Amino acid sequence: MPTAIITGGTKGIGRATAEIFASKGYSLAICSRNLEELQEVKETLEKDHAGINVYTQVVDVSQVADVQAFAQSVKKQYETIDVLVNNAGVFIPGSIKDEPAGNLQQMMDTNLYSAYHLSRDIIPHMTRAGHGHIINICSIASITAYANGGSYAISKWAMLGFSKCLREELKTEGIKVTAVLPGATWSNSWAGVDLPEDRLMEAKDIAQVIYNAVSLGKNAVVEDIVIRPQLGDL
Numbered sequence: 001m002p003t004a005i006i007t008g009g010t011k012g013i014g015r016a017t018a019e020i021f022a023s024k025g026y027s028l029a030i031c032s033r034n035l036e037e038l039q040e041v042k043e044t045l046e047k048d049h050a051g052i053n054v055y056t057q058v059v060d061v062s063q064v065a066d067v068q069a070f071a072q073s074v075k076k077q078y079e080t081i082d083v084l085v086n087n088a089g090v091f092i093p094g095s096i097k098d099e100p101a102g103n104l105q106q107m108m109d110t111n112l113y114s115a116y117h118l119s120r121d122i123i124p125h126m127t128r129a130g131h132g133h134i135i136n137i138c139s140i141a142s143i144t145a146y147a148n149g150g151s152y153a154i155s156k157w158a159m160l161g162f163s164k165c166l167r168e169e170l171k172t173e174g175i176k177v178t179a180v181l182p183g184a185t186w187s188n189s190w191a192g193v194d195l196p197e198d199r200l201m202e203a204k205d206i207a208q209v210i211y212n213a214v215s216l217g218k219n220a221v222v223e224d225i226v227i228r229p230q231l232g233d234l
């Protein structure tokens with residue numbers, strides 16, 4: 001049975017990705033900071049998709065020790081790991097000149113270093129198996145400067161750089177690396193925002209392109225996916 005790790009698998013893009021992979025027969029390992037939500041996702045997916053297993057762990061991905069403990073547990077749980085989706089992330093609005101000190105650090109820890117540490121711990125498992133696919137959830141903010149989201153954009157720019165460097169390193173290991181750059185997508189971060197429903201993408205659209213990238217034959221890799229609302233960026 002194929003397996004996928006999805007960080008931040010309880011909500012938004014991560015949840016939709018967990019759902020599509022479960023529907024295709026993948027067993028999963030998901031993490032977030034909320035035990036009840038993890039239990040709900042596990043129960044729902046295991047009920048809806050007979051035969052799959054959903055391993056869950058409470059993890060704060062901004063904490064290196066938490067990430068490393070999660071990697072250890074998942075490697076004990078699953079002999080091979082086919083897909084790793086580095087999805088968990090946080091957006092704290094603010095300008096570089098005015099925001100509270102620590103915003104950049106928090107977003108770098110959550111959005112970038114989480115992926116760096118988890119990938120480093122999982123890659124040897126993939127190398128041993130001779131295959132694997134790492135998906136890094138970046139953003140349109142990885143290629144665009146924003147006045148009210150500077151530190152977020154810095155962290156996502158770095159995530160894209162991480163993804164591109166990892167792609168070069170892993171070319172000859174049989175491990176694929178894909179950077180996904182979504183534009184505005186309905187999720188918690190947009191709760192309460194007064195916009196027409198069709199102005200943002202749905203999380204399941206992002207999940208679909210991730211699954212499509214993973215479905216290709218072994219000689220092809222989708223390196224970057226740029227996906228925007230039909231009406232363009234906000």
Ligand SMILES: NC(=O)c1ccc[n+]([C@@H]2O[C@H](COP(=O)([O-])OP(=O)(O)OC[C@H]3O[C@@H](n4cnc5c(N)ncnc54)[C@H](OP(=O)(O)O)[C@@H]3O)[C@@H](O)[C@H]2O)c1
Pocket residue numbers: 007008009010011012013014031032033034037059060061062087088089090091110111137138139140181182183184185186187188189203
């Ligand atoms: N939505 C958009 O418009 C958009 C656009 C471009 C890129 N993205 C990126 O897509 C990814 C997912 O975003 P989303 O909009 O789907 O967010 P979301 O709905 O807020 O979900 C984020 C998920 O990550 C988890 N998470 C957040 N911080 C965490 C931490 N420190 N440790 C462990 N888990 C954590 C959350 O669970 P807990 O909070 O319970 O821990 C939740 O499961 C992020 O990397 C985001 O930057 C989003």
